[in-house]
Amino acid sequence: MRPFTLGAVAYDPKVVTIWEGFGNWFGEQGFDFDYVLYSGYEAQAEAHLTGHVDVTWDSPLAWVRTRRLAAAAGRTARSIAMRDTDQDLTSVVLVRADADIADVGALRGGTVAVGAVDSPQATLLPLAHLAGLGLDPDSDVTVLRHDVMVTKHGDHIGGERDAVVALVEGRADAACIIDGNQLLFAREGTVDADALRILTRTAPYDHCTMTVLDGTESGVVDRFIELLLGMSFDDPEVRPLLELEGLREWRPGRTSGYDQLEAAVDRLGFYGPDGRILAAGAPR
Amino acid sequence: MSTAVVDLGPLGLDGGAHVLVNLALADRSAGERVAVRGEHPALPVHLAAWCRQQGHGWRTGDPGDPSGVVGWVERGATTGARWRGAARAVGDDGSDGIAPAAVSEWGLAARGAAVEPGGPTPRFRLDRRDDLWTDRATALYAQAAAGQWDPATVIDWTVPIANPPEVEAAVVTVMTFLIENEEAALVVPARFLGQVHPHFREIQQVLAVTVADEARHVEVFTRRARCSGRPLALSTAGGRASLQTLLDEPDYATAAFLLSVMGEGTFVSLLSFLEQHAPDPLTRQIATRTRADEARHVAFAMAHLERHATLDPDLRPRLARAVEARHRALQHTSGLNEDVFDALVLLAAGAATPGAVRRGWDRVQELQRDMADGRRGRLARLGFSMAEAETIADLHTRNFM
Numbered sequence A: 001m002r003p004f005t006l007g008a009v010a011y012d013p014k015v016v017t018i019w020e021g022f023g024n025w026f027g028e029q030g031f032d033f034d035y036v037l038y039s040g041y042e043a044q045a046e047a048h049l050t051g052h053v054d055v056t057w058d059s060p061l062a063w064v065r066t067r068r069l070a071a072a073a074g075r076t077a078r079s080i081a082m083r084d085t086d087q088d089l090t091s092v093v094l095v096r097a098d099a100d101i102a103d104v105g106a107l108r109g110g111t112v113a114v115g116a117v118d119s120p121q122a123t124l125l126p127l128a129h130l131a132g133l134g135l136d137p138d139s140d141v142t143v144l145r146h147d148v149m150v151t152k153h154g155d156h157i158g159g160e161r162d163a164v165v166a167l168v169e170g171r172a173d174a175a176c177i178i179d180g181n182q183l184l185f186a187r188e189g190t191v192d193a194d195a196l197r198i199l200t201r202t203a204p205y206d207h208c209t210m211t212v213l214d215g216t217e218s219g220v221v222d223r224f225i226e227l228l229l230g231m232s233f234d235d236p237e238v239r240p241l242l243e244l245e246g247l248r249e250w251r252p253g254r255t256s257g258y259d260q261l262e263a264a265v266d267r268l269g270f271y272g273p274d275g276r277i278l279a280a281g282a283p284r
Numbered sequence B: 001m002s003t004a005v006v007d008l009g010p011l012g013l014d015g016g017a018h019v020l021v022n023l024a025l026a027d028r029s030a031g032e033r034v035a036v037r038g039e040h041p042a043l044p045v046h047l048a049a050w051c052r053q054q055g056h057g058w059r060t061g062d063p064g065d066p067s068g069v070v071g072w073v074e075r076g077a078t079t080g081a082r083w084r085g086a087a088r089a090v091g092d093d094g095s096d097g098i099a100p101a102a103v104s105e106w107g108l109a110a111r112g113a114a115v116e117p118g119g120p121t122p123r124f125r126l127d128r129r130d131d132l133w134t135d136r137a138t139a140l141y142a143q144a145a146a147g148q149w150d151p152a153t154v155i156d157w158t159v160p161i162a163n164p165p166e167v168e169a170a171v172v173t174v175m176t177f178l179i180e181n182e183e184a185a186l187v188v189p190a191r192f193l194g195q196v197h198p199h200f201r202e203i204q205q206v207l208a209v210t211v212a213d214e215a216r217h218v219e220v221f222t223r224r225a226r227c228s229g230r231p232l233a234l235s236t237a238g239g240r241a242s243l244q245t246l247l248d249e250p251d252y253a254t255a256a257f258l259l260s261v262m263g264e265g266t267f268v269s270l271l272s273f274l275e276q277h278a279p280d281p282l283t284r285q286i287a288t289r290t291r292a293d294e295a296r297h298v299a300f301a302m303a304h305l306e307r308h309a310t311l312d313p314d315l316r317p318r319l320a321r322a323v324e325a326r327h328r329a330l331q332h333t334s335g336l337n338e339d340v341f342d343a344l345v346l347l348a349a350g351a352a353t354p355g356a357v358r359r360g361w362d363r364v365q366e367l368q369r370d371m372a373d374g375r376r377g378r379l380a381r382l383g384f385s386m387a388e389a390e391t392i393a394d395l396h397t398r399n400f401m
C-alpha cells in the first residue's frame, strides 16, 4: 500500500523544506507519509480527482475547483484542516492617503491594480467586492494585473507587492491585497507609514485548506487530522516548520469561509459550475 | 488583574504600533486582554490581521465608543513559546560562568543568553574549558586592544636609510626571514580561532587580535625590506619546512607551545636585539613596536599552558615529545639559518670591516645565550625540571621560530 500522499504546490523552494520536515515528523509518529509537488493548483486538482494523491494542500481557489470537479463527477470534497491564519481574512482596496478618493464610486474611470489573474485574495475577491459596490471591473475601471506565477493562485506575494508599488508610483489609483500584507509591505519598506489608506474591504473569508475526496480511507484521514491538530508550537522540532508554513496551530477544516469566493468565481466567470476553466488569461 | 490599556495616539500598525501593543502584552498571561485606544483609521483592520498572524485573539469595539477603545487584544497561548525550554548558555553555577564543556546547541549564542532549542548544532573542536582557558585572557585582550598601533602613523617612514650596501642587504635578509615567520604566527592562531567554541569568547578575542597583530608585523617588515628598493632575499626550503611543522600541528596546546613559548619567546629576544643593534632608527622603531606585541602573545600561551599543565599531568610529557618529534622531522634539513645568522652579524656590525664584524659576532653570541636562557626560563615556569628544560631547549629547532 502506498503511503498517505499529500499534494502541494511548489510556489517557493521552502515548500520542499516544509514537507520534508513534516514528513519526517509524521514518520516519527509512526505515520506513513509522502508528498508530491505540483507546479500549479490546476494540475494538482486534476491529479487529485484521478486519485494520484490522497489529500491536497489547496489554495481557496483550488478548493473551489476541486469541489466543483468532484461534484460534476458525483463525488464530494471535504475540508479537513486549515491553519489558524487561514480563517477570517479580508482583502483591502488601498488608495494613496492623499488621493481625492472618498468612496468606491470615485474610482470610476481609474485604474485598479490587482495581483495575478488567479489570485483569490488580490484579484477575484476584491474585484467581485468592487463589482458588488457597483464598480464593474470590465467596464468601469481599468484592471492592472500583476501576473506573478500564474497557476499558483497568488501564493507568491510578488503580485501583491507589484500592485502596491504601482499604486505608490501613481500608475494605479487603487491596489488590492490581503489585509496583513499592508503591514508586511510597510515593514519591508515598500510603502511608507501612513502613505496608504483603506478605501474598502471585503467580508471575511477563509484561505487554504487540506482537502480530501470521498473514498479516501477514513481511518487514515482521521489519524492525519489528529496528527496535524496535535502539532504544538511549543515543540522546538515542529515550531520552525509551523513558522515556515505561517501558522501557530492547525484547526479543523470548514467550508463556511468559501461562499464569497464561490460567488466571485461565478460573477467573474473564472470556472464553470463543473470546474472547467473559463477565464481568459488563466492556464489552458 | 484589571484590563490594561495601550494608547497608540495617531500611530498605525504600518508605522510600528505593534511594538507598543507587544509591550502592553508582555506582562499579561495567555487569555488576558489589553484594550487598544488610538486614532489611526486602519487600526481595527490592521489589529485584526496582526492578531491573526501572531496567534492573539481580537475583538473589535464599538466604533463610537467614547473611551476611544477600538478593540481588545487577547494574548495568545503561543506567545513567548520560544522562551519555553530555552536554557541559559552558562556553566552550572547559573551565573555568567564559564562551563567546563561548551554545549554544541549554544552555537554562536552569547554566553549568558537564553537559547531557544531546535537550532543548529555546530561542531567547534575546542569546546572544553580545560584545554584552552586562562583567566588572564580578559586582561591580555584589553591590553592588546589598547595597544593596537597604526603602522602609518606611529612609525616614521621618512627617516632616511643610509646603511652601507652590505649592511642594508643584511637587513633585507633578516626582514625576508621575519616575514615568513610572521606568516606562520598569523596562520596558526587563525586556524585555531575558527575551532574555538564561542562560549570562550575571551580566548577568541585574544586569538583574533593576535592575528591582527601579526598582520601588522607582516606589513611593517615588508615595508622595511622594500625601503631601499632591493628585491627580497631567499626563502629557504629548510626554513619553510620548519615553519610547516607548526602549521601541521593539530593539537592546540602543542601548537601554542611550539609557536608561542618556543618560537615567539625566542622572537622577543631577536626583536630586542634588533631594537638595540639595528643600524637604522626605522628598523629599531619597528622592532620596539613588534616586540611589545610578541611579549603579549608569549604571555597568553604561557598563562594557558601553566593552567593546563597543572590540570593535566600528561601535558608536559606530550609537549616534550612534540619538541623531539619536531627535531627529528627537521634534522635532515639544512640551510635553516646560516644566511640569517650571518646577516644578523653584519646588521649588528653596521659595517663590513674586521673590527665591526667582530663586534657584531659578539652581539649575536650574546643573542643566542639570551634566547637559550629565555627558553629554559619559560620551560621551568611550565614545571619542567632543570634537566628536562635543558634537553628541550637544546632540541629546539635551529630556526629561531
Ligand SMILES: [Fe+2]
Binding pocket: B182, B185, B213, B214, B217, B290, B294
Ligand atoms: Fe609577530
Ligand SMILES: [Fe+2]
Binding pocket: B185, B214, B264, B293, B294, B297
Ligand atoms: Fe606573535
